Amino acid sequence: MPERVNRRIILAARPSGFPSLRDFRLVTEPVPAPADGEVLLQTVSLSLDPYMRNVMEEVGPGYAPRVELGAPMVGATVSRVVASRHRGMREGDLVLAAAGWQDYAVSDGTGLTVIDDMRQPSHALSGLGMPGFTAHVGLLDIGKPRQGETVVVAAATGAVGSIAGQLAKLAGARVVGVAGGPLKCAHAVQVLGFDACIDRHDPRFAVNLRDACPDGIDVYFENVGGAVLLAVLPLLSIGARVPLCGFVAHYNGAGTPGGEDHMPALLAALLQKRVHMQGFIILDHYGARFGAFQQHMRPLVDDGSIRIDEAVVAGLENAPSAFLDMLAGRHLGKVVVAVAD
Amino acid sequence: MPERVNRRIILAARPSGFPSLRDFRLVTEPVPAPADGEVLLQTVSLSLDPYMRNVMEEVGPGYAPRVELGAPMVGATVSRVVASRHRGMREGDLVLAAAGWQDYAVSDGTGLTVIDDMRQPSHALSGLGMPGFTAHVGLLDIGKPRQGETVVVAAATGAVGSIAGQLAKLAGARVVGVAGGPLKCAHAVQVLGFDACIDRHDPRFAVNLRDACPDGIDVYFENVGGAVLLAVLPLLSIGARVPLCGFVAHYNGAGTPGGEDHMPALLAALLQKRVHMQGFIILDHYGARFGAFQQHMRPLVDDGSIRIDEAVVAGLENAPSAFLDMLAGRHLGKVVVAVAD
Missing domain, CATH: 3.40.50.720 (NAD(P)-binding Rossmann-like Domain)
Known part of the structure; x- marks a missing residue:
């Protein structure tokens, strides 16, 4: 059952030097409604990555757009389709999305990948992502x-x-x-x-x-x-x-x-x-190379030849502090925020 | 007719920062005599190259040995065989050698390449070298x-x-x-x-x-x-x-x-x-690649498609000042010292 509000963590200020909690702000908005051809996504897991420091800058990193002041922080997510007006997607589907630091997002399906066969879906943000x-x-x-x-x-x-x-x-x-x-x-x-x-x-x-x-x-x-x-x-x-x-x-x-x-x-x-x-x-290599990566890596992860470490932080509200901890190197493995079950 | 002395320019001091004329000294020695299996080479043209600055350092550049204090400066030369006790080389042959900053050197033939078909032998030190x-x-x-x-x-x-x-x-x-x-x-x-x-x-x-x-x-x-x-x-x-x-x-x-x-x-x-x-x-690429280079470049040089600029400085005694001028960028093209006719 979706909550009634969409919590979003927005960029409140552009950091100079090491970011602080004051550079982020949690705001709430109504949960958006999907239009025809769209889905409503609920964030299950949010990826935190070093490149996010760069998109906070006045001048973006070139390979990804900067985040505008007042806009939600961007990021890859494992999300669940909680309402679908899109032919190709069903309620309940788990997808790899770029829904950002928020509980909900609507999408027309562009760039979504259904995660149907991964033993642990958060691996789509870490070792298999x-x-x-x-x-x-x-x-x-x-x-x-x-x-x-x-x-x-x-x-x-x-x-x-x-x-x-x-x-x-x-x-x-x-x-x-x-x-x-x-x-x-x-x-x-x-x-x-x-x-x-x-x-x-x-x-x-x-x-x-x-x-x-x-x-x-x-x-x-x-x-x-x-x-x-x-x-x-x-x-x-x-x-x-x-x-x-x-x-x-x-x-x-x-x-x-x-x-x-x-x-x-x-x-x-x-x-x-x-x-x-x-x-x-x-980002340059997905088209030509991601399939071969999956083919090589999945069996290695499945049979334990490759171990995937994830540092899971609970709660969207803790994403900013987890992000700062990640930049400071305080975790072991991939930092993932568990946003919903 | 060889002169009676061998003039050599030796490394007199290790420079700190930009070198000076005091880092070099011209000394004379008797002309060496070739032993059985050796040739006596007279330097015709001496190449001056930026890497020579690095071999003057206390710690060499890694890819070439440093020059010892008191030893002659190293360098590629076009040299003439003026006496031969080596089966494969005849008096009069022009060779590409590494005889260094001096009038004469003896060699057992190792590393010598006969220059038999180059229109301008100094090109073996510049555009074709x-x-x-x-x-x-x-x-x-x-x-x-x-x-x-x-x-x-x-x-x-x-x-x-x-x-x-x-x-x-x-x-x-x-x-x-x-x-x-x-x-x-x-x-x-x-x-x-x-x-x-x-x-x-x-x-x-x-x-x-x-x-x-x-x-x-x-x-x-x-x-x-x-x-x-x-x-x-x-x-x-x-x-x-x-x-x-x-x-x-x-x-x-x-x-x-x-x-x-x-x-x-x-x-x-x-x-x-x-x-x-x-x-x-x-230096890494001569074995695998020099032949293809020659095949590609010679016709281009011969037909004028590629122009080779050489800045020729006359006299071995002027090699140190020409070297400093080269490091300061005062020439057009490849700096070559004309040592003998």
Whole structure:
């Protein structure tokens, strides 16, 4: 039974630097009514992702539109069709949608995908969805790890890194994670099966990373930037590959330690080590590649070869604080808000 | 008739920042005598190249050994066999060698290539040698310009850039050069046939570059770094390719304007524009690719489709000042020292 109001979390202010709870506001509106050809969607699970920090900016990130002030925050959801005036969709269907940070949304069906055969529907937001696909494309299409090579994965217990590292293990690579704190590092090794995981908060981080990569780094799966990248650069092997899907260390305007210009060091490493660095935006790859990803990943998830970690936060009203916690790296795995049953 | 002494220019001091004449010293030694199986080479032409700045450092560049203090500077040469105790080489043969900054050298033949059919032997050091090969591999294998795309070439009138730009024109691209000063820019457009060339010393450089690239930049042939790269970043098209063969702006320890950390801006551009940036060291490619380069380039040079500019400086004793002038960008084209007839 739908509630009577649609709670929405809107962008109340554009953050400068690290966002705060005051940048969001919960408002209520009447539940919208679907017109002919439309469905009413109720949000079951809401995905929280680092890219959402970028769409809060005055100037959007280019690959996705910015959010207007006063508009609801955007985001992928698993939603349930609770009323249908659309031929192709039935009440009760679970769909992957982009309904954003709110209880309800209407849709004409564009971009909706029915989730009919996933054991755990929230996986459509995590390991079997965008973050898992990001890991798959970046690691396998760009990183191309070979048997016995060393793969370093930043944000090793995050939504993307945890999958990238497990895929690298399956490809026969030696996998070294980088994560913030001893608990995450222990998880990466003991639960995810990484060969090692280095705590980036340790003052000896760069030395420890070097010691963990005695043969250099053949693939660096980059989604952090900052001090982690600087520690990786001198360790890159000749011919290394660096898929780049994000650099969350810089999303809030933070630079790198010391305030120097690190661009020359980056260029020097790319040149001397003949590095292939490749930025990619996962939205580009759905058409050509998502089917193959699903075919490869689903059996691996089903048989337990790949573990999907989800940090589930209960309640739409807690999405802003969960988002801030995610940016600060306080979760293990993919952050999902459980909005309704 | 060989002279009685071998003049050599040795590394007298390791420079900090921009080198000076005091970092070099001319010494004389007896002309060495070839042992059985060896040849005596007399240097005809000596190549001066930006990478030589890097081999002067305490820590070498990785892809080439550093020069020891007191040892002669290294470098590619066109040399003449003036005495032979080697079965495969005859007196009078012209060879491509690595005899360095000196009049004479002995060699057991390793790495020597007889230059038997080149109209102008010094081309083996310029357009038909390492710089031309660098342009060819970087532009065609990594840059892959397509008909109608926009290619920007840094150091447009330099040994590498001048060839890269001409190859891009032949591939049907619109070619915009970047060079230091109006004379070089006029040369790039009027003589080399570039569509435009922007003066990087102009205070309106970034705006002028933008205006010259109304459809964005699909390929940026990078061998400069610094302010030129920073002006290019916001103009890169989605899917742009950036072959990286050098960054001479930083070779003398100079950073970029403003002293900020530009690494985040570089990462942001690589990600948002899905850029493929690829460092390469041309030494890696001789075995697999040099033959194809020669086959492609020789007819183009012979029929005038590709013009090779050489700035010839007379006299080995002038190599140090010519080298400093080259690092400061004071020549048009490839800098070659004429050492003997």
